[in-house]
Amino acid sequence: MNTLFDPKKHPHRRYNPLLNEWILVSPQRADRPWQGQKEKVTEENRPVHDPDCYLCSGNTRANGTQNPLYTGSYVFNNDFGALLNTEIDFSGEHSGFFTLLPERGINRVVCFSEDHSLTLPEMSLEQIKNVVEVWQEQFNELGALEYINYVQIFENKGSIMGCSNPHPHGQIWAQSSIPTMVQKTQDQLKFYFEKHKRTLLEDYLEQEIKAGERIVTENEYFTALVPFWASWPYEIMIVSRQKRENIAG
Ligand SMILES: [Zn+2]
Incomplete structure (x- = not known):
């Protein structure tokens, strides 16, 4: 009989809906001994x-x-x-490998x-x-x-x-x-909104709050969470609870 899948033990892929990409998760590797670099907390007294x-x-x-x-x-x-x-005139190569x-x-x-x-x-x-x-x-x-x-x-x-x-x-x-990753995210958010008439982040946040596993902290305006598709151990995403187009409101 095959082993039953356990996301805490078995390697798997997770989908990142903001970039339309998959990331590889290898939870079993957290058990290995760490012999790499360790960061020291610098406690210098600065003037x-x-x-x-x-x-x-x-x-x-x-x-x-x-x-x-x-x-x-x-x-x-x-x-x-x-x-x-500087404003510059450009009439160079526009296509091909260069x-x-x-x-x-x-x-x-x-x-x-x-x-x-x-x-x-x-x-x-x-x-x-x-x-x-x-x-x-x-x-x-x-x-x-x-x-x-x-x-x-x-x-x-x-x-x-x-x-x-x-x-x-x-x-x-x-x-x-517009940087490539930002453009991809914008496209994904737009695609989701056109399809569902709701924002991707409001739906994602609602499900994360329900799951309650990855919320780090929250107040009435923002929720800080470790995204389901995090690539880094300390990756945190801060999601506005109010729908805003940008930082200026
Ligand atoms: Zn200074």
Whole structure:
């Protein structure tokens, strides 16, 4: 007789409806001994103002620009951005194996606080609200530009993620094209809505709340959960309980 399938023991595939992709889950591998890298919790005491930090208020950045004596949030164009805002004429290769297209955009840095020692979750609710309002303003301002079609607000945290500076800050990428994964997700959400006249996320959330297995925390506005199709051990998705098109509401 064959063994009865147990999702906690047997390798299987899970469907990700946001990307229309399958991911491989190997639960039995959680039993193996871990001999790889272990992360240490860094408990350094950071000063409130670091004279060598290029994000601290009043300091001079690598390109010679001096930060104002700001308090609260401070936004500036990234001095070493991955995208350039230059309008360029392009008449190069458009097809075949050597297809390329120029990408135009704006990279900004958002300092969350003048206090070098803080991280976002250590800030007061009022201070965090101020940061969210700045995100909304930036989304509206950059999104209104005629050549911008996607605005991504994010924070790379910790040196392993390539974050080179401990000062509390995040980034904004505004670009002319819609990234592939975002486009796929948009297509999936649209397809679902056209078919069911309900949003995919409201239906998914309803079923997750019923299942009660993967909810991490929730309040009246948001639910944080580990998606059924998570690819990473600590993957968490935050779903708005109210239907919103974007961060600006
Ligand atoms: Zn700093």
